Amino acid sequence: MAARWKRWIALVGGLMAVAVAVVYALLIEPRRLLVETVEVQLDGWPEDAAAARVVLLADLHAGDRDGRWIKRIVQKTLEQKPEVVLLLGDYHNAVNAGLSMPEEELAALLAPLTAQCPVYYICGNHDQFEQARATRKAFVRHGIQPVEGKDVTLSFNNGRQAVLRGVAHRHEKESAGPMLRRLSRKKLPPTLPLIAATHSPYHSIHSPLWAELTVTGHTHGGQFCWPGGYPIAVREPWTRETARAGLRRSYTGQWLYVSRGLGVSSFPARSFCAPEITLLLLRGSGKALQLRGTRCD
Ligand SMILES: [Fe+2]
Numbered sequence: 001m002a003a004r005w006k007r008w009i010a011l012v013g014g015l016m017a018v019a020v021a022v023v024y025a026l027l028i029e030p031r032r033l034l035v036e037t038v039e040v041q042l043d044g045w046p047e048d049a050a051a052a053r054v055v056l057l058a059d060l061h062a063g064d065r066d067g068r069w070i071k072r073i074v075q076k077t078l079e080q081k082p083e084v085v086l087l088l089g090d091y092h093n094a095v096n097a098g099l100s101m102p103e104e105e106l107a108a109l110l111a112p113l114t115a116q117c118p119v120y121y122i123c124g125n126h127d128q129f130e131q132a133r134a135t136r137k138a139f140v141r142h143g144i145q146p147v148e149g150k151d152v153t154l155s156f157n158n159g160r161q162a163v164l165r166g167v168a169h170r171h172e173k174e175s176a177g178p179m180l181r182r183l184s185r186k187k188l189p190p191t192l193p194l195i196a197a198t199h200s201p202y203h204s205i206h207s208p209l210w211a212e213l214t215v216t217g218h219t220h221g222g223q224f225c226w227p228g229g230y231p232i233a234v235r236e237p238w239t240r241e242t243a244r245a246g247l248r249r250s251y252t253g254q255w256l257y258v259s260r261g262l263g264v265s266s267f268p269a270r271s272f273c274a275p276e277i278t279l280l281l282l283r284g285s286g287k288a289l290q291l292r293g294t295r296c297d
Pocket residue numbers: 059061090124218219220261265
């Protein structure tokens with residue numbers, strides 16, 4: 001009799017634990033908003049320069065009922081006193097089901113950021129074709145500047161400058177060869193570090209973008225992780241190591257940062273992978289630029 005009761009207690013306890021985990025993953029984790037502060041030492045800047053503040057917002061995946069959530073993200077971003085904000089793509093969510101926030105509404109909600117500092121954006125895989133056109137129209141109207149396919153010079157309060165390059169999203173199965181040939185840093189000032197913004201880390205890991213720092217989103221850090229933030233499972237052609245969030249060196253030695261992003265796609269839940277606003281504190285390494293990629297084309 002006692003053994004039977006023990007089995008029942010174990011079963012009920014197990015079911016309750018699963019129910020708590022599901023509720024947490026669906027309702028609580030996707031709305032935990034964390035600020036990840038990441039220090040990066042850039043070659044090409046002197047070691048003693050004060051930090052330049054750059055905020056990354058990736059993978060908003062704004063739904064039609066996410067107005068309060070976006071306002072909260074904007075407020076928290078402004079509290080970080082950014083000198084530049086980079087929007088790293090995937091603004092839409094469930095477009096075919098009509099559940100995505102209209103581009104004009106999202107742009108208006110993000111617009112207060114432009115009163116603080118320059119705001120640049122690139123598109124992700126959820127913002128292609130007519131979504132890309134509508135995003136551009138709305139964002140430009142609200143002062144959010146497209147940087148895809150462009151180089152712009154960033155000037156920071158520490159007196160330093162860097163070049164920001166927006167790189168169009170490419171599907172993982174597409175060859176990175178032609179893109180890399182276009183991405184030579186041949187025409188860039190030989191004294192300024194290059195920061196590349198692109199939606200997915202895939203090509204940056206396997207084929208370097210010749211930037212001192214590449215910033216990306218797309219993988220949501222795995223979205224479903226073990227405690228500690230390592231992805232439980234990822235779809236092909238990703239590996240869990242590629243998809244995980246955080247700062248790392250590419251195999252050629254440049255910095256790559258992958259953001260967990262702010263929204264969800266496919267399944268509206270997260271585990272041990274809270275949404276993040278990334279505050280990059282850029283300082284100088286004191287080392288000269290190595291100017292890799294100069295013979296790319
Ligand atoms: Fe995404």
